Amino acid sequence: MKLYVIKGEKAIDITEVSGSINLSTSVDTLGASLVFNIVRNYNDLSYIFSDEIETGDVIILTNEKELFKGIVVSISTTKYSRTVECLDYCFYLNKNKVIKQFDHIAASVAIKQLLQEINAPEGEISNISTSITKVYYSNTIAEIINDILKQVNEELGVKYKLEFIDNKFNVNPFKKINVEFRYKQTGNETINESIQDMKNRILVTSNEQESTEILAIAEDTKNIEKYGSLQEIINVDPEQKEAKVRNIAKTKLKELNKVFKTVSLEGFGDDNFRAGRVVYLNNSKLKLFGEFLIKSCVHTWRKGEHIVNLEVELFEE
Template sequence: MDIILIQDEKQINITNFCGNVTLGTSIDSLGANFKFDVARNITDKNFDIVETITPGDLINFENIFFGIIVKKETENHGIKISCLDFYFYLNKNKIIIQFKNFPASECIKQLLKKVGLETNDWAALNTSITKIYKDKTLAYIINDILVKVEQELSEKYFLELEGQKFNLIKYKKIKVKPLYNEFLNYSKEENIVELRNSVIVTSNNEDNIETIAKLENKNSQKKYGKLQEIIQIDPADVSKARNIASNTLKKLNKIHGEVSISVFGSHEIRSGRIIEMDNEEFLIKSCTHKYLKNQDIADLKLEKI
């Protein structure tokens, strides 16, 4: 699998100098991180290109990962390289912007254009956004918009980078092949820490603390005790309050489970996607690919949905 260094539009294959290659994604951090080590030998001219690698250079890994070198750590006999994909620009750029009755999908597209990022496969999300964002990162704003979409539609959408372009798509299911016909390092955790069986919806208007909608599950409260969540919505969304409460209760009123496994990897396996095991569906919360002798092994953390 080739690692291509891009310097001023010049492309150089540095695969033979590289090792300890990993590619990780997480729904908590947004975007992918790509790390690898590079061998050094200052007495061999074949290694001269290694010394020219610098933060700001671009890396293309099999068109699976395309991103920017953000850190270089040089040691006596090697260099550690850390890269981030173009989510880097969403996480680091803060803006001031106002949306007024604008469709959610168009809001997100407009945000990407602010920093010169391109789009490809794009879902039409008609959830209306009316809000002013001040001193917030693009990643924060996009996440805030997608949370509102999920509350209203009870459907999850996420922003995914494919090559150098972003897709706005619904969470989709994929299949994975067990490693050596069994899941290695299998572990499972179940908890009620995030369980909620009562949901109150209020306005985010500071002058009004009125409850707009409230839903509870008495059977759940009898078993687990009362665990309450409060959702604040814009005054313009008051008519959707009960629907938002219903979708939120449905999402939160359950035992949360996390599974850790290892599987044969592929570029289809990444955080934000859904896999099925034993007739149960799991969201991939984080995924780390390790490339060993051209074999891709993926370590996954999964959340039962």
């Protein structure tokens, strides 16, 4: 593993003076974050470079391949160390607000238009036919893309994620990785079960403020009898076809009508782990077998060890 800061045209290796390097991704957050400590000693000229790292500098983390590239957004300095926080280039999608109107435009086309607003480099953007009709006032580009992908998920039942990889923005479905979670026992394993996010009745209504018409209903009567009514309302364009609206209700019910089970695992790391990937687990102690979606992932490099902490949930296609 190597950590570099870019100064002008030079890539300066700061691995040896850095410690506690943490790389984090989450399905609920756009982009990746990197936090590391760097040694400083104002009485020792050999450490003077640590004070030359500035906000806005580019930081790159590699391990045979590039794992992170982003900019320094904040620095905390004490007498003998500095803590440096970096965000990948999704930072700019989170910080640029736009006014945008889409009128029956395919989701993939709408996302490309949003990236073009700030001349963001496009990578692989999956072809997504979901029609987007909506006006966005003073929303960030990240907020709009998240809303578009939410509409896609509601209609198609397919989850997509925007990521900054290989210096480009990519939008693809959550994907499987061809590795099993291989790790030595650390004892840090937890299963959490909750019904706080459960929804067993879905109403689809018109997004016109003047209308209260219910366009579709999907519900699980047995689940309602057991847990009580837990209702969600989804607003859609009233011009949507009836079959499409019914499908949105069924898809959302399938996604939310369950006891949510998340599992926290810790072990020796693999660079391929990242939020939004699907990993196979074979854990007899916790009775975890099959494919699980990585909801959040934190890689930590410290004293020559690479530890990964995952939060996963059962993956349902």
